[in-house]
Amino acid sequence: MSANAQSTADPIIICRDVHKWYGNYHALRGINMEVRRGEVVVVFGPSGSGKSTFIRTINRLEEHQRGQIIVDGIELTHDVRNIERIRMETGMVFQQFNLFPHLTVLDNITLAPIWVRGWTKAQAEEIAMQLLKRVGIPEQARKYPGQLSGGQQQRVAIARALAMQPKIMLFDEPTSALDPEMIKEVLDVMVELAESGMTMIVVTHEMGFARAVADTMYFFDQGQIVESGTPDQIFGDPREARTKLFLSQVLSH
């Protein structure tokens, strides 16, 4: 998929000199990144490095205070309509799943297509069932999120994001809250999604996943991109000492 991503060259996400402060704390310190259509980006780094904050600025769950973020040709500003348009094109999967506990799995998935895209219920449910088959749990459609395992919940969350037919998928540590035996079932879905040509930004510590599907990896530390490159470069020949140190800590066990 690497070659494929290189050939469709125009960037879908452009970040130029993005800064973000929490009070006096400088969380993002000048992030520059371009993501091409179909590219799979893995963002990794120590906790507190700003990688989650960064991915959340792309759909404006966090506001950036300086710099420019352009998603699919639309610049993120205070204009609410632009923000809603970008959110419609951008699916997000959270560490804590964040499914709606008062709705069934099916209603979780069909809610946004019906209320935001204006689809009919029948249409939305048909797409939802296709997506549930794709993530491997069509038999759970009528259950409530609380009745599912963590891995199943996260797969529902992926289906829910995909139901809006987004152009971009953002994953914010999607496997960090899962028991070890459930991580694989979620990663399998993500690998399949990456291979289908979806543009993805994934914040994760799963280096096996990164090695398998990432086109580009970015190492974050202290609110900055320390190093970026293909998985071969990052794993085989990291230039920066901090990258080497971090990789040795993550890969040693």
Place this chain on the structure above:
Amino acid sequence: MSAETPTVSKSAEALPPPTERYSVVRWLHKNLFSTWYNTLLTIVMLILAALIARGVLEWALTQARWEVITANLRLFMVGQYPISALWRIWACVALLAFLIGVSWGIWGRMQRGGAAAFGALPFVLAMITSDEPSRLALVITGIAGVVGYALSWRWGAALQRVSIIGWILYFPILFVLVSGFGASDSVLPPVPTSLWGGLLLTLLLTVVGIVFSFPLGVLLALGRQSNLPVISWLCVIYIELIRGVPFISVLFMAQLMLPLFLPGVTIDRVVRAMAGVVIFSAAYLAENVRGGLQSIPRGQYEAARALGLNSWKMMLLIILPQALRAVIPILVGQFIALFKDTSLVVIVGLLDLMGIAKTVLAQPDFLGLQAEVYTFVAFVYGVFCYLMSAFSQRLEAKLHAGR
């Protein structure tokens, strides 16, 4: 670790839980006579209970003059509402029975015992009563309830939407029927609110209080969390102001101040009392709903926004359903309190159930019968409060199904 202590249990098959056999004697011993002081306590309590029960029963069955209730039953129920228009009240009651029957068949299929008891109630009352028109009305009410239940048992799912619309339409119908309109010789001649009274007035005040203070309270709770400082400050000021004064003063304010604020418009006294109830209740409701809103984790907001929902849709579809569910017990508690607080309208001269009790006690024939009258009033309040709390428990169980 030695070989004698295996870390893996040999019998891995699932076993049934151990059953405990209970005999009456063991139950008594465990719960009432487990130690010498518990035994002593049990005996003392039994003696006390027996003494109280004997005294109460003796009074209720031999000394009490219950004719004060039977002779004034209509007054207690509807105040001075004209006899010629009583059929309208009965129509409301029968329609209510029908709606309850339909809803019970749709949502309460598990509670068949309760349904039977509820359905039998009008017929039992019809047998007890000595008044012919009331008997007929009670029988019609009972039949309406049973028919509604049977209909929804047969076509449950199809009637779901109809019954919700029915409930929404019920309240305007109720008010049109009770208050009437047009000239005094029309089909439904108006009944001035000064004639409304008794349980009818108490229930109307409660229903209006709940139906209007609920949306108002929710809006105030949302407004208090608003990002716009003007709105949030106005809501905070309203809530804190109303919560800072007693209900009675709000009622007086509604009676005296509303006409001052709206000069030239004469507002009915009962409507002013209703406004007072709504204004007061909304402030407390807002705080309870805010508690529910704060219990919703941030991730729910983020997930809703990430899907592209705007603020209104996020609130209506994701946040409020969960927040309100979380505070059902508190809200029902508040509605029960509101129901009982309506008795304070006596102070502004309205004759609700409590007000009627006072006028009955002033009748020359029944002087000094406070015990009978207040026992009866307490019984009526108790029954309705119990029904509200039983309903809320069913509702909670229903909404928590599958989670």
